[in-house]
Amino acid sequence: MNRFSSFSKFASARRPQPVAEVLGRTDAFAALRAGVEQIAALERDLAQLLPDYLASNVEPGFIKDGTLTLFAAHGALAARLRQVQDRLLSSLQQRGWPVRTLAVKIRLRDVQEPPAPKQARMSPAGAAALQALSRSLPPSPLQAALATMAERHGKSTDQKK
The missing domain is CATH 1.10.287 (Helix Hairpins)
Structure with a gap:
């Protein structure tokens, strides 16, 4: 018996596993998986319902007591989101989401440096x-x-x- 024999039963369990498989093993992970899938579906629907500049800068939260929280990247986007709130709420309800109200909050992101301007060069x-x-x-x-x-x-x- 070598010094690693007591760990051999764990060594075989260390193979890479799909996340979906791991998240389906326990009730706590199953609830987490359902939440992750819900957020992913909400992101897909928001991408279809909102203009590109809004969809890429808005993150959905969870739906709690009929209220969906949406996180905007900055104040101007939050203001624009509030302007289209009624139309968005109606569209989400038509798609089957159990949402009665929307809450818009700001979740600041790090400012990304804009790409360098193109500089044409001529021979x-x-x-x-x-x-x-x-x-x-x-x-x-x-x-x-x-x-x-x-x-x-x-x-x-x-x-x-």
Whole structure:
């Protein structure tokens, strides 16, 4: 008998298991699973009922005593959610949700840095072609815009040399 023999019965039980299987084993986990499934179904319905900018920034809570709590990412979204509250409540009821009222609360999220603005880069050949095109056009706003763009891109490629 080696020093690990008493743990061998636990070693075989340590294989990876699907979450659904684990959550179905006990009553407490079964209740948790039902809650998770309810939230997931609510998220799907909210994604269909709300505009994209609202749906991606609103998280549903649990339904308690006929009241569904919705958490908005910030105050402006909460205000907009309150404006569409009656329509949303009616739509949720039509889909079979046992909801009589909605409570809107704010749950602040960390601010995500906006993506860096795109910075177009033009090759020297492209800038030269743009410059030639602007020279071939009669004076007009388009001709002036093309000349300015060609000059700006021509300078940026010259500076890198």
